[in-house]
Amino acid sequence: xxQALGASQGIAIGKAFVLPHWEWELPDQKIDVADLAKxxxxxxxxxxxxxxxxxxxxxxxxEVVGSEEASIFDAHLAILEDPVFxxxxxxxxxxxxxxxxxxxxxxxxxxxxxxDLLDDEYMKERALDIKDVGNRLLKHLLGAPDIxxxxxxxxxxxVVRELSPSQLVHLKPxxxxxxxxxxxxxxxxxxxMARAFGIPMVMGVEGKIEQTINTGDLLIIDxxxxxxxxDPSSETVSRYTDLRKxxxxxxxQLLTIAEVPSVTPDGVSITLAANISSLKELEAALxxxxxxxxxxxxxxxxxxxxxxxxxxxxxxxxRAVVQKLKGETLIIRTLDIGGDKQLDYYExxxxxxxxxGFRAIRFSLERKDLFKTQLRAILRASExxxxxIMYPLITSVExxxxxxxxxxxxxxxxxxxxxxxxxFTKAGIMIEVPAAVAIADLxxxxxxxxxxxTNDLIQFTLAVDRMNEQISHMYEPYHPAILRMIRxxxxxxxxxxxPVSICGEIAGDVNAIPIxxxxxxxxxxxxxxxxxxxxxxxxxxxxxDSRKLLEDVFRCKTAKEVRALADLFRAETAxxxxxxxxxx
Numbered sequence: 293x294x295q296a297l298g299a300s301q302g303i304a305i306g307k308a309f310v311l312p313h314w315e316w317e318l319p320d321q322k323i324d325v326a327d328l329a330k331x332x333x334x335x336x337x338x339x340x341x342x343x344x345x346x347x348x349x350x351x352x353x354x355e356v357v358g359s360e361e362a363s364i365f366d367a368h369l370a371i372l373e374d375p376v377f378x379x380x381x382x383x384x385x386x387x388x389x390x391x392x393x394x395x396x397x398x399x400x401x402x403x404x405x406x407x408d409l410l411d412d413e414y415m416k417e418r419a420l421d422i423k424d425v426g427n428r429l430l431k432h433l434l435g436a437p438d439i440x441x442x443x444x445x446x447x448x449x450x451v452v453r454e455l456s457p458s459q460l461v462h463l464k465p466x467x468x469x470x471x472x473x474x475x476x477x478x479x480x481x482x483x484x485m486a487r488a489f490g491i492p493m494v495m496g497v498e499g500k501i502e503q504t505i506n507t508g509d510l511l512i513i514d515x516x517x518x519x520x521x522x523d524p525s526s527e528t529v530s531r532y533t534d535l536r537k538x539x540x541x542x543x544x545q546l547l548t549i550a551e552v553p554s555v556t557p558d559g560v561s562i563t564l565a566a567n568i569s570s571l572k573e574l575e576a577a578l579x580x581x582x583x584x585x586x587x588x589x590x591x592x593x594x595x596x597x598x599x600x601x602x603x604x605x606x607x608x609x610x611r612a613v614v615q616k617l618k619g620e621t622l623i624i625r626t627l628d629i630g631g632d633k634q635l636d637y638y639e640x641x642x643x644x645x646x647x648x649g650f651r652a653i654r655f656s657l658e659r660k661d662l663f664k665t666q667l668r669a670i671l672r673a674s675e676x677x678x679x680x681i682m683y684p685l686i687t688s689v690e691x692x693x694x695x696x697x698x699x700x701x702x703x704x705x706x707x708x709x710x711x712x713x714x715x716f717t718k719a720g721i722m723i724e725v726p727a728a729v730a731i732a733d734l735x736x737x738x739x740x741x742x743x744x745x746t747n748d749l750i751q752f753t754l755a756v757d758r759m760n761e762q763i764s765h766m767y768e769p770y771h772p773a774i775l776r777m778i779r780x781x782x783x784x785x786x787x788x789x790x791p792v793s794i795c796g797e798i799a800g801d802v803n804a805i806p807i808x809x810x811x812x813x814x815x816x817x818x819x820x821x822x823x824x825x826x827x828x829x830x831x832x833x834x835x836x837d838s839r840k841l842l843e844d845v846f847r848c849k850t851a852k853e854v855r856a857l858a859d860l861f862r863a864e865t866a867x868x869x870x871x872x873x874x875x876x
Contacts, residue, residue: 294500296472298518299483301821302492303536304470305529308509309448311455321391331385335392338432339372345428346372363597364485367418370598370637371425377403393433400426418634420482424456449511453498455482465489470513472505472520474498494518546824550581554827556809560835563815564823565621567795571609574616577820581827584620586743586817587682587795588613590666591628598637600662603669610673621678623743623817624670625722626663626695628652628684647751652685653695660698667702674714682743686721686728692738695719722795724748729777732784742785743817746796750774769798770851770858775807779846782811793817802829803858806865809835810842829862837865 323331350365371377377399384395400423407419449470460468460482468491476482476495486493492515505511505522512521512532521528555561565586566577574585593601593609614622630640630651643649656663673679683695699719706713720741723729725748736742746769751757753773756766768774778794785792793815798804800822808816809830818826841861848854 294497294520294522296494296500296518296520297478297496298493298515299476299478299495300471300486300491300493301516302470302490303515303532303539304449304492304511304513305532305536306447306449306469306511308451308472308505308507308511309445310505310507311450311452321394322389323385323391325389328386328389331392332382334433335381335385335395338392338396338429341432342425342428343369343372366597367421367595368425368428371422372429373598377422393430396426396429396433400430420454420456449513451505451511460485460489465491470494470511470515472497472511472513494520543824546828547580549827549831550579550824552581552827552831554581554583554830556830556833556835558834558836560809562808562813562830563793564827564830565623565793565815565817566823567817567819568613571612571616573820574613577823578616580820580823582820582823584617584678585613585622586793586815588622588624589628590624590626594627594629594635600638600665603665603672606666606669607672610670610679611676614673614677614679617677619677621680622673623680623682623720624673625682625684626653626666626670627656630655647757653683653691654685656683657691657694657698663695664698664702664705667699668706671699671702671706671713671717672711674717675712679714680718680720680740682720682722682741684722684745685724685748686735687725688727689731689734689738692721692735696738720790723781725752726777729780732781733787736784736788736790739790741790742781742792743795744778744781744792746774746778746794746798749777749796750798753777768851769801769804770854772846772848772851772854775845775854779811782813786812791815800826802826803855803862805829805833806838806841806858806861807845809833809838810840810845833865837861 346365346368350363380399380402381392381395384390384398385392388395390398403422404419407422445467447467447469449472450468451472453474454476455471455473460471468489471482471486471491471493473482473493473495474497478495483493483495492513494513494515496518497520501520501522510523510529512524512528513519514532524532553561554564563583564581565584566574566582567587567589568574568577568585569589569592577585588610590606593606610622610624628651629635630646630649634640640646640655641650650658656666667681670679670681681699683692686692696719699717703713703715703717707715718740720739720743721728721735722743722745723732723735724745728735729749732742750767750769750771754766754768754771756763756768782792791814794808794813795817799808799816800818802825805826816826841857844857845854848857
């Protein structure tokens with residue numbers, strides 16, 4: 293058994309298909325000066341064919357997984373139009389008299405090597421995009437066919453060193469039971485597409501597996517835990533087959549409570565709102581019974597394209613989301629780029645520690661032109677339902693006031709232009725850093741609501757990068773410091789009479805439900821997959837019992853003690869009188 297990195301949930305059992313490298317070794321062919329024009333014509337024809345092919349894939353993908361995921365290929369089109377990349381290719385042809393395919397190969401190798409040397413996961417992922425686009429261009433220059441499978445191919449577990457979106461589409465996703473990559477990140481385009489298709493995926497196997505995986509080997513992967521097994525025993529196959537069946541059965545059983553209100557046996561209600569990045573994620577959340585959207589991550593409208601989205605482009609997306617909600621609340625987080633989220637078309641400054649640098653609200657307040665464009669689009673969408681605005685990474689009252697000044701200016705402009713919008717759109721903030729916790733009482737006087745962004749709050753408070761394997765075990769949501777911070781923010785919100793919600797992975801942890809009930813939290817903002825298990829837990833957990841538990845929780849000195857209390861509480865109250873029969 294190999295412990296890798298889970299990138300897309302689910303269990304897959306099947307025979308491996310090892311995808312060969314889509315690369316070529318090319319002899320260093322030269323041309324005469326007289327043939328330069330002909331070689332440039334070949335290059336431009338290859339670019340034209342590549343663009344046509346990419347646009348066709350984008351259209352086909354749009355019909356299957358939605359426009360947001362299909363927009364991944366906008367980044368590929370942007371590379372073919374990128375003057376730096378194209379100038380590199382043209383320069384090699386013109387100055388070194390090399391054939392177009394050799395020039396393309398050398399340009400790919402140059403940029404991929406340069407990006408791989410950077411200690412930046414985002415740039416490493418962009419290197420894969422350049423390789424993908426360059427190899428597509430090479431394919432057309434060489435007249436090589438796509439990698440394809442026989443018509444009678446049975447579904448398989450795909451094994452590849454690194455996977456590009458193009459490869460996944462070309463290999464017919466309906467035939468792919470699961471995916472194993474030697475390298476990669478859960479934020480890569482391939483991982484995003486795997487989640488959109490619902491294909492289990494594990495990554496980062498390189499260096500953790502001794503034997504070579506060959507086509508035909510039997511594999512088991514668990515995309516939730518990151519587990520990979522090669523040539524498992526019949527007993528193991530049987531066990532995971534049963535586990536997969538149980539997961540499907542539990543999922544089907546949980547769907548029966550999708551429309552049941554999330555109310556405890558003693559009558560306390562908690563709103564379960566969704567965290568989304570696209571319309572497709574919204575549809576999944578609504579099918580699971582989500583009541584509104586607690587976090588719409590707008591940065592994905594800005595990524596994987598060649599320019600900043602216009603006001604009209606943003607408005608159309610925001611309006612589509614709020615109309616689908618049919619009166620439920622939509623909370624739109626303003627642009628949160630920087631850190632691990634970069635833009636291909638806008639060069640953010642190089643920083644020693646980008647997570648503590650020029651990002652989120654800091655970027656928006658520096659580029660108020662872009663900020664106001666987004667706020668105008670949000671305000672226009674507010675005409676169609678309950679839309680609220682949320683500022684990320686707030687550390688001071690000054691930031692809130694400055695952001696609200698831009699918001700007021702956007703409202704004033706829309707009024708003067710006679711453009712419909714809701715004048716009293718609420719604005720709140722994410723509490724993600726210790727500074728915001730310390731002045732929560734002051735911030736509560738300035739905003740309409742709080743959302744506690746636990747993922748970043750944990751990282752910043754404990755000084756732990758959870759993607760760093762050496763210290764990821766120290767990333768502890770149940771650390772007493774984290775729970776005390778959440779209590780501080782909750783009390784400040786209640787004192788001012790504003791709502792507060794819990795957002796992040798711990799919001800979807802069923803063992804944390806009694807803590808939220810004990811604190812009097814009225815809303816959780818969580819992923820679509822977590823909604824039903826959390827609702828099931830709420831339906832069988834009394835708020836009165838939870839309040840008693842909370843007294844013991846805040847006497848705990850370690851996260852281990854807190855977890856033990858939560859586990860014991862869940863076990864003892866699972867069949868308590870007045871609770872529902874547990875489903876899981």
